[in-house]
Amino acid sequence: MRKLREFIIEKLVLLCGLASIFFVLLIFLFLLREGLAVFQTISPAAFLAGKSWYPISEPPALGILPLILGSLVVTVGATLISIPFGVGSAIYIAEVAPKRVKEILKAGIELLAAIPSVVLGFIGMVTLVPLVKNVFHLPTGLTALSGSIILAFMAMPTIVSIAEDALYSIPKTYKEAALAMGATHWQAIWRVMLRAASSGILAAIMLGIGRVIGETMAVMMITGNAAVIPHSFFAPVRTLTATIAAEMGEAVIGSEHYFALFAIGIVLFVISFAINVTADLFLHKRQ
Amino acid sequence: MNPYRTQRLAFSLLFLANALILVLVGFVVVVIVQKGLPGVTWQFVSDVPRQGMRAGGIFPAIVGTLYLVAGAIVFALPIGLLAAIYLSEYAKDNALTRLIKLAIVNLAGVPSVVYGLFGLALFVVFFKFGASILSGSLTLGIMILPLIITASREALESVPHSFREVSLSLGASKWQTIQNIVLPNAIPGILTGTILGIGRAAGETAPILFTVAAFYLPLLPGSIFDQVMALPYHLYIISTQVPNVDEKIRYGTAFVLLALVLFMNLVAIVIRYRFRMKKKW
Numbered sequence: 001m002r003k004l005r006e007f008i009i010e011k012l013v014l015l016c017g018l019a020s021i022f023f024v025l026l027i028f029l030f031l032l033r034e035g036l037a038v039f040q041t042i043s044p045a046a047f048l049a050g051k052s053w054y055p056i057s058e059p060p061a062l063g064i065l066p067l068i069l070g071s072l073v074v075t076v077g078a079t080l081i082s083i084p085f086g087v088g089s090a091i092y093i094a095e096v097a098p099k100r101v102k103e104i105l106k107a108g109i110e111l112l113a114a115i116p117s118v119v120l121g122f123i124g125m126v127t128l129v130p131l132v133k134n135v136f137h138l139p140t141g142l143t144a145l146s147g148s149i150i151l152a153f154m155a156m157p158t159i160v161s162i163a164e165d166a167l168y169s170i171p172k173t174y175k176e177a178a179l180a181m182g183a184t185h186w187q188a189i190w191r192v193m194l195r196a197a198s199s200g201i202l203a204a205i206m207l208g209i210g211r212v213i214g215e216t217m218a219v220m221m222i223t224g225n226a227a228v229i230p231h232s233f234f235a236p237v238r239t240l241t242a243t244i245a246a247e248m249g250e251a252v253i254g255s256e257h258y259f260a261l262f263a264i265g266i267v268l269f270v271i272s273f274a275i276n277v278t279a280d281l282f283l284h285k286r287q
Numbered sequence: 288m289n290p291y292r293t294q295r296l297a298f299s300l301l302f303l304a305n306a307l308i309l310v311l312v313g314f315v316v317v318v319i320v321q322k323g324l325p326g327v328t329w330q331f332v333s334d335v336p337r338q339g340m341r342a343g344g345i346f347p348a349i350v351g352t353l354y355l356v357a358g359a360i361v362f363a364l365p366i367g368l369l370a371a372i373y374l375s376e377y378a379k380d381n382a383l384t385r386l387i388k389l390a391i392v393n394l395a396g397v398p399s400v401v402y403g404l405f406g407l408a409l410f411v412v413f414f415k416f417g418a419s420i421l422s423g424s425l426t427l428g429i430m431i432l433p434l435i436i437t438a439s440r441e442a443l444e445s446v447p448h449s450f451r452e453v454s455l456s457l458g459a460s461k462w463q464t465i466q467n468i469v470l471p472n473a474i475p476g477i478l479t480g481t482i483l484g485i486g487r488a489a490g491e492t493a494p495i496l497f498t499v500a501a502f503y504l505p506l507l508p509g510s511i512f513d514q515v516m517a518l519p520y521h522l523y524i525i526s527t528q529v530p531n532v533d534e535k536i537r538y539g540t541a542f543v544l545l546a547l548v549l550f551m552n553l554v555a556i557v558i559r560y561r562f563r564m565k566k567k568w
Protein backbone atom coordinates (compact mmCIF):
# COMPACT_ATOMS: atom_id res chain seq x y z
CA MET A 1 0.00 0.00 0.00
CA ARG A 2 2.67 2.41 1.04
CA LYS A 3 4.78 1.41 -1.94
CA LEU A 4 1.86 2.06 -4.27
CA ARG A 5 1.27 5.47 -2.75
CA GLU A 6 4.89 6.41 -3.15
CA PHE A 7 4.77 5.21 -6.73
CA ILE A 8 1.70 7.26 -7.60
CA ILE A 9 3.08 10.36 -5.96
CA GLU A 10 6.39 9.98 -7.74
CA LYS A 11 4.67 9.79 -11.11
CA LEU A 12 2.41 12.74 -10.30
CA VAL A 13 5.38 14.85 -9.29
CA LEU A 14 7.24 13.85 -12.45
CA LEU A 15 4.21 14.84 -14.50
CA CYS A 16 4.16 18.31 -12.98
CA GLY A 17 7.90 18.55 -13.48
CA LEU A 18 7.33 17.96 -17.17
CA ALA A 19 4.60 20.61 -17.28
CA SER A 20 7.04 23.39 -18.22
CA ILE A 21 8.25 21.50 -21.27
CA PHE A 22 4.65 20.73 -22.12
CA PHE A 23 3.58 24.38 -21.91
CA VAL A 24 6.50 25.67 -23.96
CA LEU A 25 5.64 23.17 -26.68
CA LEU A 26 1.95 23.98 -26.39
CA ILE A 27 2.59 27.71 -26.81
CA PHE A 28 4.75 27.13 -29.86
CA LEU A 29 2.28 24.65 -31.34
CA PHE A 30 -0.69 26.97 -31.02
CA LEU A 31 1.22 29.94 -32.41
CA LEU A 32 2.17 27.79 -35.41
CA ARG A 33 -1.34 26.44 -35.78
CA GLU A 34 -2.84 29.90 -36.07
CA GLY A 35 0.09 31.76 -37.57
CA LEU A 36 1.30 29.54 -40.40
CA ALA A 37 -2.00 29.99 -42.23
CA VAL A 38 -0.89 33.44 -43.31
CA PHE A 39 1.77 31.89 -45.53
CA GLN A 40 -0.92 30.51 -47.82
CA THR A 41 -1.41 34.01 -49.16
CA ILE A 42 2.00 35.59 -48.65
CA SER A 43 5.49 34.12 -48.84
CA PRO A 44 7.62 34.19 -45.68
CA ALA A 45 10.13 36.47 -47.43
CA ALA A 46 7.43 38.96 -48.42
CA PHE A 47 6.02 38.83 -44.90
CA LEU A 48 9.37 39.50 -43.19
CA ALA A 49 10.75 41.98 -45.72
CA GLY A 50 7.56 43.66 -46.96
CA LYS A 51 7.77 47.41 -46.51
CA SER A 52 4.14 48.19 -45.79
CA TRP A 53 1.75 47.09 -43.11
CA TYR A 54 -1.85 47.92 -44.02
CA PRO A 55 -3.66 44.89 -42.62
CA ILE A 56 -7.22 46.09 -43.17
CA SER A 57 -6.98 47.59 -46.64
CA GLU A 58 -8.23 45.52 -49.61
CA PRO A 59 -6.13 43.52 -50.42
CA PRO A 60 -4.22 43.69 -47.13
CA ALA A 61 -0.50 44.55 -47.17
CA LEU A 62 1.17 42.34 -44.60
CA GLY A 63 4.85 43.29 -44.59
CA ILE A 64 6.27 43.48 -41.09
CA LEU A 65 9.61 45.12 -41.92
CA PRO A 66 8.48 48.49 -40.46
CA LEU A 67 7.51 46.69 -37.24
CA ILE A 68 10.77 44.74 -37.06
CA LEU A 69 12.72 47.95 -37.60
CA GLY A 70 10.54 49.70 -35.02
CA SER A 71 11.36 47.05 -32.43
CA LEU A 72 15.01 47.18 -33.46
CA VAL A 73 15.33 50.97 -33.13
CA VAL A 74 13.67 51.03 -29.72
CA THR A 75 15.71 48.03 -28.53
CA VAL A 76 19.04 49.45 -29.70
CA GLY A 77 18.28 52.74 -27.98
CA ALA A 78 17.22 51.04 -24.76
CA THR A 79 20.28 48.77 -24.78
CA LEU A 80 22.69 51.66 -25.30
CA ILE A 81 21.20 53.43 -22.29
CA SER A 82 20.76 50.46 -20.00
CA ILE A 83 24.16 48.76 -20.42
CA PRO A 84 26.28 51.48 -18.79
CA PHE A 85 23.70 52.21 -16.09
CA GLY A 86 22.82 48.59 -15.43
CA VAL A 87 26.33 47.14 -15.38
CA GLY A 88 27.61 50.17 -13.50
CA SER A 89 24.96 49.72 -10.84
CA ALA A 90 25.72 46.02 -10.60
CA ILE A 91 29.42 46.74 -10.00
CA TYR A 92 28.59 49.36 -7.42
CA ILE A 93 26.20 47.06 -5.56
CA ALA A 94 28.46 44.02 -5.71
CA GLU A 95 31.80 45.67 -4.96
CA VAL A 96 31.69 49.24 -3.72
CA ALA A 97 28.56 49.95 -1.69
CA PRO A 98 28.69 49.56 2.10
CA LYS A 99 26.35 46.90 3.44
CA ARG A 100 23.47 49.17 4.45
CA VAL A 101 23.57 51.18 1.25
CA LYS A 102 23.62 47.92 -0.66
CA GLU A 103 20.39 46.77 1.01
CA ILE A 104 18.67 50.04 0.11
CA LEU A 105 19.85 49.93 -3.49
CA LYS A 106 18.73 46.34 -3.91
CA ALA A 107 15.32 47.15 -2.43
CA GLY A 108 15.02 50.06 -4.89
CA ILE A 109 15.82 47.82 -7.85
CA GLU A 110 13.33 45.23 -6.62
CA LEU A 111 10.72 47.95 -6.31
CA LEU A 112 11.37 48.96 -9.91
CA ALA A 113 10.94 45.36 -11.05
CA ALA A 114 7.58 45.20 -9.29
CA ILE A 115 6.01 48.28 -10.93
CA PRO A 116 3.54 47.07 -13.61
CA SER A 117 4.44 48.09 -17.13
CA VAL A 118 1.13 49.82 -17.70
CA VAL A 119 1.87 52.10 -14.72
CA LEU A 120 5.31 52.97 -16.13
CA GLY A 121 3.68 53.57 -19.50
CA PHE A 122 1.17 55.92 -17.89
CA ILE A 123 3.87 57.84 -16.03
CA GLY A 124 5.94 57.99 -19.21
CA MET A 125 2.95 59.45 -21.04
CA VAL A 126 2.34 62.22 -18.56
CA THR A 127 5.95 63.13 -17.73
CA LEU A 128 8.54 61.87 -20.22
CA VAL A 129 6.57 62.42 -23.45
CA PRO A 130 5.98 66.17 -22.91
CA LEU A 131 9.60 66.50 -21.76
CA VAL A 132 10.99 64.90 -24.94
CA LYS A 133 8.65 67.05 -27.03
CA ASN A 134 9.81 70.29 -25.44
CA VAL A 135 13.52 69.53 -25.19
CA PHE A 136 13.90 68.50 -28.84
CA HIS A 137 11.17 70.82 -30.23
CA LEU A 138 9.27 67.97 -31.85
CA PRO A 139 5.68 67.96 -33.10
CA THR A 140 5.02 65.00 -30.77
CA GLY A 141 6.86 63.43 -27.86
CA LEU A 142 5.55 59.98 -28.71
CA THR A 143 8.81 58.82 -30.28
CA ALA A 144 11.26 55.93 -30.42
CA LEU A 145 13.46 57.88 -28.04
CA SER A 146 10.77 58.06 -25.33
CA GLY A 147 10.19 54.34 -25.76
CA SER A 148 13.90 53.61 -25.48
CA ILE A 149 14.22 55.57 -22.26
CA ILE A 150 11.31 53.83 -20.53
CA LEU A 151 12.44 50.42 -21.78
CA ALA A 152 16.00 51.02 -20.62
CA PHE A 153 14.52 51.68 -17.23
CA MET A 154 12.50 48.46 -17.37
CA ALA A 155 15.47 46.34 -18.42
CA MET A 156 17.53 47.63 -15.49
CA PRO A 157 16.37 45.16 -12.79
CA THR A 158 17.14 42.16 -15.02
CA ILE A 159 20.58 43.43 -16.00
CA VAL A 160 21.54 44.56 -12.50
CA SER A 161 20.52 41.39 -10.67
CA ILE A 162 22.09 38.92 -13.11
CA ALA A 163 25.29 40.92 -13.60
CA GLU A 164 25.57 41.28 -9.82
CA ASP A 165 25.24 37.48 -9.41
CA ALA A 166 27.94 37.03 -12.05
CA LEU A 167 30.32 39.36 -10.15
CA TYR A 168 29.58 37.59 -6.85
CA SER A 169 30.33 34.17 -8.21
CA ILE A 170 33.91 34.96 -9.26
CA PRO A 171 36.31 33.23 -6.86
CA LYS A 172 37.54 35.64 -4.18
CA THR A 173 41.13 34.63 -4.96
CA TYR A 174 41.07 36.48 -8.31
CA LYS A 175 40.43 39.76 -6.61
CA GLU A 176 42.84 39.04 -3.78
CA ALA A 177 45.61 38.14 -6.22
CA ALA A 178 45.10 41.41 -8.10
CA LEU A 179 45.12 43.43 -4.87
CA ALA A 180 48.23 41.59 -3.65
CA MET A 181 50.01 42.59 -6.84
CA GLY A 182 49.45 46.21 -5.90
CA ALA A 183 46.38 46.96 -8.02
CA THR A 184 43.86 49.42 -6.66
CA HIS A 185 40.36 48.15 -6.01
CA TRP A 186 39.16 49.77 -9.23
CA GLN A 187 42.00 48.25 -11.25
CA ALA A 188 41.10 44.84 -9.82
CA ILE A 189 37.47 45.36 -10.84
CA TRP A 190 38.23 46.75 -14.27
CA ARG A 191 41.06 44.48 -15.37
CA VAL A 192 40.31 41.24 -13.53
CA MET A 193 36.79 40.89 -12.23
CA LEU A 194 34.87 42.31 -15.20
CA ARG A 195 36.84 40.01 -17.49
CA ALA A 196 36.28 36.98 -15.29
CA ALA A 197 32.55 37.74 -15.10
CA SER A 198 32.22 38.66 -18.78
CA SER A 199 30.10 35.71 -19.85
CA GLY A 200 27.66 36.28 -16.97
CA ILE A 201 27.48 39.98 -17.73
CA LEU A 202 26.89 39.21 -21.39
CA ALA A 203 24.04 36.90 -20.37
CA ALA A 204 22.62 39.71 -18.19
CA ILE A 205 22.66 42.11 -21.12
CA MET A 206 21.05 39.55 -23.41
CA LEU A 207 18.25 38.82 -20.96
CA GLY A 208 17.78 42.58 -20.58
CA ILE A 209 17.41 42.84 -24.35
CA GLY A 210 14.94 39.95 -24.25
CA ARG A 211 12.90 41.87 -21.72
CA VAL A 212 12.96 44.97 -23.93
CA ILE A 213 11.89 43.19 -27.12
CA GLY A 214 9.00 41.49 -25.34
CA GLU A 215 7.74 44.52 -23.48
CA THR A 216 4.32 45.56 -24.69
CA MET A 217 2.14 47.97 -22.76
CA ALA A 218 4.57 50.77 -21.94
CA VAL A 219 5.93 50.74 -25.45
CA MET A 220 2.47 50.84 -26.97
CA MET A 221 1.52 53.83 -24.83
CA ILE A 222 4.52 56.05 -25.59
CA THR A 223 6.04 55.29 -28.99
CA GLY A 224 3.23 56.80 -31.05
CA ASN A 225 2.30 53.62 -32.96
CA ALA A 226 3.07 54.67 -36.52
CA ALA A 227 3.64 51.54 -38.57
CA VAL A 228 6.13 53.13 -40.98
CA ILE A 229 9.82 52.45 -41.50
CA PRO A 230 11.55 54.62 -38.88
CA HIS A 231 14.07 57.18 -40.08
CA SER A 232 15.20 58.64 -36.78
CA PHE A 233 14.99 58.30 -33.03
CA PHE A 234 12.74 61.33 -32.95
CA ALA A 235 9.90 59.85 -34.98
CA PRO A 236 6.98 57.70 -33.84
CA VAL A 237 7.47 53.96 -34.35
CA ARG A 238 5.44 50.80 -33.88
CA THR A 239 6.94 47.65 -32.40
CA LEU A 240 6.07 44.00 -33.05
CA THR A 241 4.53 43.59 -29.60
CA ALA A 242 2.48 46.78 -29.75
CA THR A 243 1.07 45.75 -33.13
CA ILE A 244 -0.32 42.53 -31.69
CA ALA A 245 -1.70 44.22 -28.61
CA ALA A 246 -3.27 47.11 -30.48
CA GLU A 247 -4.80 45.19 -33.38
CA MET A 248 -5.81 41.76 -32.12
CA GLY A 249 -8.92 43.19 -30.48
CA GLU A 250 -10.28 44.26 -33.87
CA ALA A 251 -9.01 41.40 -36.02
CA VAL A 252 -11.73 38.98 -37.08
CA ILE A 253 -10.92 35.44 -35.93
CA GLY A 254 -9.88 33.42 -38.97
CA SER A 255 -9.07 36.45 -41.15
CA GLU A 256 -5.70 37.06 -42.78
CA HIS A 257 -5.08 39.86 -40.34
CA TYR A 258 -5.63 37.45 -37.43
CA PHE A 259 -3.21 34.90 -38.90
CA ALA A 260 -0.64 37.61 -39.58
CA LEU A 261 -0.73 38.77 -35.95
CA PHE A 262 -0.09 35.19 -34.84
CA ALA A 263 2.78 34.99 -37.31
CA ILE A 264 4.25 38.05 -35.58
CA GLY A 265 3.82 36.08 -32.36
CA ILE A 266 5.90 33.27 -33.88
CA VAL A 267 8.64 35.76 -34.74
CA LEU A 268 8.64 37.08 -31.16
CA PHE A 269 8.62 33.58 -29.68
CA VAL A 270 11.59 32.51 -31.83
CA ILE A 271 13.55 35.64 -30.92
CA SER A 272 12.93 35.20 -27.18
CA PHE A 273 13.72 31.48 -27.42
CA ALA A 274 17.04 32.19 -29.14
CA ILE A 275 17.96 34.85 -26.60
CA ASN A 276 17.11 32.70 -23.60
CA VAL A 277 18.91 29.60 -24.84
CA THR A 278 22.04 31.58 -25.71
CA ALA A 279 22.00 33.44 -22.40
CA ASP A 280 21.59 30.13 -20.61
CA LEU A 281 24.66 28.75 -22.40
CA PHE A 282 26.68 31.78 -21.33
CA LEU A 283 25.50 31.42 -17.74
CA HIS A 284 26.50 27.76 -17.59
CA LYS A 285 29.85 28.25 -19.31
CA ARG A 286 30.88 30.17 -16.26
CA GLN A 287 30.40 27.32 -13.81
CA MET B 288 46.66 59.78 -14.04
CA ASN B 289 47.02 58.72 -10.45
CA PRO B 290 45.33 55.30 -10.06
CA TYR B 291 43.69 56.39 -6.83
CA ARG B 292 42.19 59.41 -8.49
CA THR B 293 40.92 57.19 -11.31
CA GLN B 294 39.37 54.93 -8.72
CA ARG B 295 37.63 57.83 -7.00
CA LEU B 296 36.28 59.05 -10.31
CA ALA B 297 35.11 55.59 -11.35
CA PHE B 298 33.38 54.93 -8.06
CA SER B 299 31.63 58.29 -8.18
CA LEU B 300 30.33 57.52 -11.66
CA LEU B 301 29.10 54.11 -10.54
CA PHE B 302 27.39 55.72 -7.60
CA LEU B 303 25.72 58.26 -9.88
CA ALA B 304 24.42 55.51 -12.18
CA ASN B 305 22.84 53.81 -9.20
CA ALA B 306 21.54 57.02 -7.67
CA LEU B 307 19.86 57.99 -10.93
CA ILE B 308 17.92 54.71 -11.08
CA LEU B 309 16.88 55.11 -7.47
CA VAL B 310 15.83 58.73 -7.92
CA LEU B 311 13.72 57.83 -10.95
CA VAL B 312 12.02 54.97 -9.11
CA GLY B 313 11.34 57.31 -6.22
CA PHE B 314 10.00 59.91 -8.63
CA VAL B 315 7.53 57.45 -10.17
CA VAL B 316 6.23 56.33 -6.79
CA VAL B 317 6.05 59.84 -5.34
CA VAL B 318 4.21 61.30 -8.35
CA ILE B 319 1.60 58.55 -8.27
CA VAL B 320 1.09 58.77 -4.52
CA GLN B 321 0.97 62.56 -4.53
CA LYS B 322 -1.49 62.91 -7.40
CA GLY B 323 -3.37 59.66 -6.88
CA LEU B 324 -3.98 59.49 -3.18
CA PRO B 325 -6.32 62.52 -2.94
CA GLY B 326 -8.65 60.94 -5.50
CA VAL B 327 -8.86 57.61 -3.71
CA THR B 328 -11.97 57.84 -1.58
CA TRP B 329 -14.33 55.15 -0.33
CA GLN B 330 -16.70 56.10 -3.12
CA PHE B 331 -13.91 55.69 -5.71
CA VAL B 332 -13.07 52.11 -4.71
CA SER B 333 -16.67 51.02 -4.12
CA ASP B 334 -18.60 52.57 -7.00
CA VAL B 335 -18.96 51.48 -10.62
CA PRO B 336 -17.53 53.70 -13.40
CA ARG B 337 -20.04 56.27 -14.62
CA GLN B 338 -20.43 58.69 -17.55
CA GLY B 339 -18.26 56.68 -19.94
CA MET B 340 -15.63 56.09 -17.22
CA ARG B 341 -15.17 59.82 -16.65
CA ALA B 342 -16.73 59.65 -13.21
CA GLY B 343 -17.64 57.16 -10.53
CA GLY B 344 -15.27 54.48 -9.26
CA ILE B 345 -13.32 51.39 -10.18
CA PHE B 346 -14.98 48.71 -8.05
CA PRO B 347 -15.66 46.21 -10.90
CA ALA B 348 -12.03 46.47 -12.04
CA ILE B 349 -10.73 45.73 -8.54
CA VAL B 350 -13.04 42.74 -8.18
CA GLY B 351 -12.10 41.51 -11.66
CA THR B 352 -8.40 41.63 -10.88
CA LEU B 353 -8.93 39.77 -7.60
CA TYR B 354 -10.86 37.00 -9.40
CA LEU B 355 -8.21 36.68 -12.09
CA VAL B 356 -5.38 36.52 -9.60
CA ALA B 357 -7.17 33.96 -7.43
CA GLY B 358 -7.82 31.81 -10.48
CA ALA B 359 -4.22 32.05 -11.63
CA ILE B 360 -2.90 30.97 -8.23
CA VAL B 361 -5.35 28.08 -7.86
CA PHE B 362 -4.02 26.78 -11.16
CA ALA B 363 -0.32 27.59 -10.87
CA LEU B 364 0.46 26.85 -7.22
CA PRO B 365 -0.21 23.08 -7.15
CA ILE B 366 1.53 22.43 -10.47
CA GLY B 367 4.38 24.79 -9.67
CA LEU B 368 4.94 23.36 -6.21
CA LEU B 369 4.92 19.74 -7.39
CA ALA B 370 7.26 20.67 -10.25
CA ALA B 371 9.60 22.26 -7.73
CA ILE B 372 9.42 19.13 -5.54
CA TYR B 373 10.34 17.05 -8.56
CA LEU B 374 13.32 19.21 -9.40
CA SER B 375 14.62 19.45 -5.86
CA GLU B 376 13.82 15.98 -4.47
CA TYR B 377 13.45 13.48 -7.30
CA ALA B 378 15.27 14.73 -10.40
CA LYS B 379 18.60 13.22 -11.27
CA ASP B 380 21.30 15.26 -12.94
CA ASN B 381 20.52 14.16 -16.48
CA ALA B 382 19.47 15.48 -19.86
CA LEU B 383 15.78 15.50 -18.94
CA THR B 384 16.37 17.71 -15.91
CA ARG B 385 18.46 20.09 -17.98
CA LEU B 386 15.66 20.22 -20.54
CA ILE B 387 13.09 21.03 -17.84
CA LYS B 388 15.28 23.82 -16.50
CA LEU B 389 15.73 25.23 -19.97
CA ALA B 390 11.97 25.09 -20.52
CA ILE B 391 11.40 27.03 -17.29
CA VAL B 392 13.88 29.71 -18.38
CA ASN B 393 12.13 29.96 -21.72
CA LEU B 394 8.68 30.07 -20.21
CA ALA B 395 9.85 32.97 -18.08
CA GLY B 396 11.18 34.75 -21.16
CA VAL B 397 8.14 34.47 -23.43
CA PRO B 398 6.85 38.01 -24.05
CA SER B 399 3.64 38.74 -22.17
CA VAL B 400 1.71 39.59 -25.32
CA VAL B 401 2.62 36.17 -26.75
CA TYR B 402 0.96 34.64 -23.68
CA GLY B 403 -2.07 36.67 -24.67
CA LEU B 404 -2.03 35.19 -28.17
CA PHE B 405 -1.58 31.71 -26.78
CA GLY B 406 -4.47 32.13 -24.36
CA LEU B 407 -6.63 33.41 -27.18
CA ALA B 408 -5.78 30.48 -29.46
CA LEU B 409 -6.00 27.72 -26.85
CA PHE B 410 -8.57 28.73 -24.25
CA VAL B 411 -10.79 31.26 -26.00
CA VAL B 412 -10.97 29.71 -29.48
CA PHE B 413 -9.88 26.05 -29.26
CA PHE B 414 -11.52 25.12 -25.93
CA LYS B 415 -14.35 27.60 -26.63
CA PHE B 416 -14.19 29.14 -23.15
CA GLY B 417 -14.70 32.51 -24.82
CA ALA B 418 -13.27 35.68 -23.35
CA SER B 419 -13.80 34.74 -19.72
CA ILE B 420 -12.33 34.66 -16.24
CA LEU B 421 -11.40 31.04 -16.87
CA SER B 422 -9.38 31.83 -20.01
CA GLY B 423 -7.69 34.83 -18.41
CA SER B 424 -6.82 33.02 -15.18
CA LEU B 425 -5.33 30.03 -16.98
CA THR B 426 -3.25 32.31 -19.20
CA LEU B 427 -1.95 34.28 -16.21
CA GLY B 428 -1.41 31.01 -14.32
CA ILE B 429 0.89 29.61 -17.00
CA MET B 430 2.71 32.93 -17.12
CA ILE B 431 3.54 32.93 -13.39
CA LEU B 432 4.37 29.22 -13.32
CA PRO B 433 8.15 29.68 -13.83
CA LEU B 434 8.25 32.26 -11.04
CA ILE B 435 6.54 29.89 -8.58
CA ILE B 436 8.65 26.90 -9.60
CA THR B 437 11.92 28.80 -9.25
CA ALA B 438 11.08 30.33 -5.88
CA SER B 439 9.71 27.06 -4.44
CA ARG B 440 12.69 25.09 -5.70
CA GLU B 441 15.11 27.47 -4.02
CA ALA B 442 13.12 27.20 -0.80
CA LEU B 443 13.10 23.39 -0.91
CA GLU B 444 16.78 23.15 -1.77
CA SER B 445 17.75 25.41 1.09
CA VAL B 446 16.43 22.87 3.63
CA PRO B 447 19.59 21.10 4.86
CA HIS B 448 20.27 17.57 3.71
CA SER B 449 20.73 16.35 7.26
CA PHE B 450 17.02 16.99 7.94
CA ARG B 451 16.07 14.54 5.21
CA GLU B 452 18.65 12.00 6.30
CA VAL B 453 17.40 11.96 9.87
CA SER B 454 13.82 11.43 8.73
CA LEU B 455 14.77 8.68 6.27
CA SER B 456 16.93 6.92 8.85
CA LEU B 457 13.93 6.81 11.19
CA GLY B 458 12.11 4.73 8.60
CA ALA B 459 10.00 7.42 6.96
CA SER B 460 9.38 7.02 3.26
CA LYS B 461 10.55 9.60 0.75
CA TRP B 462 7.15 11.22 0.43
CA GLN B 463 6.61 11.20 4.22
CA THR B 464 9.92 12.97 4.56
CA ILE B 465 8.97 15.57 1.99
CA GLN B 466 5.52 16.04 3.51
CA ASN B 467 6.53 16.24 7.15
CA ILE B 468 10.07 17.58 7.10
CA VAL B 469 10.99 19.35 3.88
CA LEU B 470 7.75 21.19 3.06
CA PRO B 471 7.09 22.71 6.50
CA ASN B 472 10.60 24.11 6.55
CA ALA B 473 10.27 25.51 3.04
CA ILE B 474 6.88 27.15 3.48
CA PRO B 475 8.08 30.74 3.96
CA GLY B 476 10.08 30.61 0.73
CA ILE B 477 7.18 29.05 -1.16
CA LEU B 478 4.82 31.67 0.24
CA THR B 479 7.18 34.46 -0.83
CA GLY B 480 7.28 33.11 -4.38
CA THR B 481 3.51 32.74 -4.47
CA ILE B 482 2.92 36.28 -3.29
CA LEU B 483 5.36 37.67 -5.85
CA GLY B 484 3.46 35.65 -8.45
CA ILE B 485 0.22 37.27 -7.28
CA GLY B 486 1.77 40.72 -7.64
CA ARG B 487 3.01 39.89 -11.12
CA ALA B 488 -0.36 38.50 -12.23
CA ALA B 489 -2.23 41.50 -10.83
CA GLY B 490 -0.15 43.99 -12.79
CA GLU B 491 0.06 42.34 -16.21
CA THR B 492 -2.08 43.71 -19.00
CA ALA B 493 -1.03 42.09 -22.26
CA PRO B 494 -2.02 38.49 -21.36
CA ILE B 495 -5.57 39.52 -20.45
CA LEU B 496 -6.17 41.87 -23.40
CA PHE B 497 -7.85 39.27 -25.60
CA THR B 498 -8.61 36.55 -23.07
CA VAL B 499 -10.86 38.25 -20.53
CA ALA B 500 -10.65 42.01 -20.12
CA ALA B 501 -13.81 43.99 -20.78
CA PHE B 502 -13.66 47.60 -21.95
CA TYR B 503 -16.61 48.65 -19.83
CA LEU B 504 -18.77 46.29 -17.80
CA PRO B 505 -20.27 47.75 -14.67
CA LEU B 506 -21.55 44.38 -13.41
CA LEU B 507 -19.91 41.85 -11.18
CA PRO B 508 -19.27 38.48 -12.82
CA GLY B 509 -21.82 35.70 -12.23
CA SER B 510 -19.64 32.76 -13.24
CA ILE B 511 -16.15 31.92 -14.42
CA PHE B 512 -17.38 32.15 -18.00
CA ASP B 513 -18.07 35.88 -17.72
CA GLN B 514 -15.85 38.71 -18.81
CA VAL B 515 -14.61 41.16 -16.22
CA MET B 516 -12.90 44.51 -16.09
CA ALA B 517 -9.38 44.49 -14.68
CA LEU B 518 -7.32 47.24 -13.05
CA PRO B 519 -4.30 47.34 -15.40
CA TYR B 520 -6.48 47.20 -18.49
CA HIS B 521 -8.75 49.87 -17.06
CA LEU B 522 -5.75 52.14 -16.51
CA TYR B 523 -4.66 51.56 -20.10
CA ILE B 524 -8.16 52.35 -21.39
CA ILE B 525 -8.69 55.55 -19.45
CA SER B 526 -5.24 56.87 -20.22
CA THR B 527 -5.18 56.18 -23.96
CA GLN B 528 -8.58 55.22 -25.35
CA VAL B 529 -11.07 57.50 -23.61
CA PRO B 530 -10.53 61.23 -24.09
CA ASN B 531 -11.01 63.81 -21.34
CA VAL B 532 -10.82 61.57 -18.33
CA ASP B 533 -10.18 63.58 -15.21
CA GLU B 534 -6.55 63.42 -14.04
CA LYS B 535 -7.79 62.46 -10.59
CA ILE B 536 -9.37 59.27 -11.90
CA ARG B 537 -6.32 58.28 -13.94
CA TYR B 538 -3.87 58.83 -11.12
CA GLY B 539 -6.27 57.29 -8.64
CA THR B 540 -6.47 54.10 -10.71
CA ALA B 541 -2.69 54.02 -11.13
CA PHE B 542 -2.35 54.49 -7.37
CA VAL B 543 -4.70 51.62 -6.50
CA LEU B 544 -2.93 49.27 -8.93
CA LEU B 545 0.54 50.26 -7.74
CA ALA B 546 -0.53 50.02 -4.09
CA LEU B 547 -1.93 46.53 -4.64
CA VAL B 548 1.25 45.29 -6.34
CA LEU B 549 3.64 46.94 -3.90
CA PHE B 550 1.64 45.69 -0.94
CA MET B 551 2.09 42.13 -2.22
CA ASN B 552 5.82 42.70 -2.53
CA LEU B 553 5.99 44.20 0.92
CA VAL B 554 4.25 41.18 2.43
CA ALA B 555 6.73 38.92 0.64
CA ILE B 556 9.67 40.93 1.98
CA VAL B 557 8.30 40.84 5.53
CA ILE B 558 7.81 37.07 5.43
CA ARG B 559 11.33 36.59 4.09
CA TYR B 560 12.79 38.86 6.73
CA ARG B 561 10.96 37.25 9.66
CA PHE B 562 11.89 33.84 8.39
CA ARG B 563 15.57 34.77 8.18
CA MET B 564 15.41 35.86 11.82
CA LYS B 565 13.80 32.61 12.93
CA LYS B 566 15.85 30.25 10.81
CA LYS B 567 17.40 27.51 12.89
CA TRP B 568 20.17 26.43 10.57
